[in-house]
Amino acid sequence: MRSDRSTSAPLPLKIAAGAGLLFLHVPILIIFLYAFTTEEKSYQFPPPGLTLQWFAVTWNRPDVWAALTLSVKVASIATVIALVLGTLTAAAVSQTRFFGREAVSLLVILPIALPGIITGIALRSAFSILDIPFSTWTIVLGHATFCIVVVYNNAVARFRRISGSLVEASMDLGADGFQTFRYVILPNIGTALLAGGMLAFALSFDEVIVTTFTGGQQSTLPIWMLEELIRPRQRPVTNVVAMVVVLVTFLPILAAYYLTRDGDQVAGSGK
Amino acid sequence: MTAAVSFEAVSRHFGAVKAVDNVDLAIAEGEFFAMLGPSGSGKTTCLRLMAGFEQPTAGHIEIFGETAEGVPPYKRSVNTVFQDYALFPHMTIVENVAYGLMVKGVGKAERLKAAEEALAMVKLPGYGTRRPGQLSGGQRQRVALARALVNKPRVLLLDEPLGALDLKLREQMQEELKGLQKSLGITFVFVTHDQGEALSMADRIAVFNDGRIQQLGTPEEVYKRPRTRFVADFVGSSNVLTPDVAARLGGPRKDASLRPEAIRLGAAASGETAVTGCLLSSAFLGATHRLTVDVEGARLAVSAPAGSPVPAIGEAVTISFSPADLHPMEAA
């Protein structure tokens, strides 16, 4: 006898999926716990006591603030560049037909398809060949390059959902190319761009591998953390910064999720 | 009088595909013109050439006597009702309808008033604040119509506008469209693959196949005197006769068509041709019986009014028709 498909999953699958999710989340929760530990010298577990004092200590550390400021600055500029370049590429690839489209999309994906160390060392050797000194701008240059793909992916997905006849309808009703962009295309891809921008910001904010090659003496927040990991100075401060970084990156991710979720429902109802 | 739209030897090729191939046509002002054909026959491409979404690879297009090549869609006083309606999902209904006026710089109060009027005209007054997603297919279709008409186009292009509607709604919209066209006096160019729709609505029909116009004429001409086998087959159902059979039935030795409803059961009246054959099958279709009669190896479909006595299958039957209904066609 065959029974109907049960709507609930078999127990072993539930256990395996649940264990997998636990594996993903427990380490992040541990970060939160350690931010409050009273132990200074080691990673002792369980923490001998809990305290809030390290938040105050971290707050008063100028090196943390400097790293955070640089990270935000770099991520903001890189995001703006990536937004412009990613949107242009997405528009060209999805709205028009031209020879070499495949090559262009490959070119956009390449900076994240290849290991970051290759992008990093390639940029570094180019800078040294051209005698370009390291600066905030050399970091931005690298970050914008691999952020383009994030914006591009979001924009292309949304462009595909816009029925091609919307653009034609707009032109048919008397709108020229610029009016069509402003009144029809932009409102329909706006949330996708915003989401892409959020993700690009998060990606740049967190990037460490390329930055080690393009940063010179400057420290972004991830570089600061990396140095603390290799040569720990004050572990509790690192713990607090780690927790703050997790919280700060969650926000754009959640925002991007809600933006694309609602946005795509709207765009999907076009037909 | 200048034609509303005229094509002179227009072709539109996509690589090796001849979507439109050497088409000539002239659509008169105020005409309800249908372009009929199967999918891929070139009718929609012709419509897109008129709207300006495509450019001809050869030939010349005029809209009210002015050259249309190189003129972008937004500079033509031609508006389109799209097959999928293409309503802007991020705008309300009234914003959709007022869009054309907005981009032309018409003031807000004026364009909203015009949009409300247009919505009333398509029997959707008070729907302005809704969004396209909240409307039914039939309602969206009316909005698309209002959005095009509010611009007072001189030619309205309709791309299979009734295709997505169910049968009842389609029949109702056919009448409304026809009425609207008469009262507005605008030239309508209508693309459809539904021959019934074309026959019932259009003043003239162009039948398309393989990028070419097979026949251009009034519905009656196209129906009764199909010029080619394709037209005879595609428009209604017809008995397409080979030259031999046509000659045997008293016509010239050419391909010919004979409509099933032109054939009558029974002996010839004066001036009619009669032949005898054997009844192969019969099907009741409601208003009519559909009979298949074998006449010396040629199978003829006969449409007999319901209620008339139907012979038993296998019996010999006599059928008759007027020689004028045996219509010779071109070989193609």
Add this chain to the structure above:
Amino acid sequence: MTSATLPASITRRDRGLTGRLSDTLWRHPQLFVAILLIPPLLWLGIIYVGSLFALLAQSFFSIDDFSGLVTYELTLSTYGQLWSDANFDIIVRTVLMAALVTLASAVVAFPIAYYAARYARGRMKAFFYLAVMLPLWSSYLVKVYAWKLILAKEGILTWFVGKLHLTWLLDAWLALPIIGGSSLSVSYTGTFLVFLYVWMPFMILPIQASLERVPGNLIEASADLGATPGQTFRSVIFPLALPGIVAGSIFTFSLTLGDYIIPQIVGSSRLFIGQAVYAQQGTAGNIPLAAAFSVVPIVIMALYLTAAKRMGAFNAL
């Protein structure tokens, strides 16, 4: 609507500069594409591809053993050094690790993806999506740091194992050659765990996407035809999910291949490709060898992507 004054058939209202520009672009679609593409192509083509070629070019130079300066003569001798025992070991070690991480990622990711694709609905589905996306996007270094806390000798894992009275098992594991070490945080086992943790989320979404394309009735049909769940998995679900697994493996494999931070922070002192590149270009100052080393993952990924494309993995991305 029956207005008497109909506009001219073709409106000629001048729209100023933008209108004329719009007309021009409309008449020349190729120009339009070019204007869209020139900025991104300049950026990616000059900055990125240019740098890559600059790097690639360096791999054909060599370093003078005495002066330590780069000799600008074309040679393949730098590539020859890759085949020396020490360097070749690094390549084999890295590829082996990438392959193991990829396999383990597929095993851990599959149940999550399968549950999300087939059983999660509505809010549950959104929960699963976020539960995968948040760890995937959260800070790489923080994740590595978390594992340093977990794997440290006095850390949570040792404590947990002790509570379970399994310390003997952990000690036995650490006593094993190669994969063992004085503590988990300085062993290959530790490196492997962190790689798995950091890159595994990239496997889940592609598998889920490919599973969502499997119609539920296909699984019912298989059961209906008498297949056991195991047979259905082997002959229906797994083959259909394979493009997704391959797509996910592109990420896990590539990311492991190029990483140099994880093995530096958690692991034994033996090098991976990324560390070798870093060391050669940094402290050793041997840019040609660093460049030659970085060509290795490029070549491996090119082969990998070609194979993946044949398997239709790109449709699952």
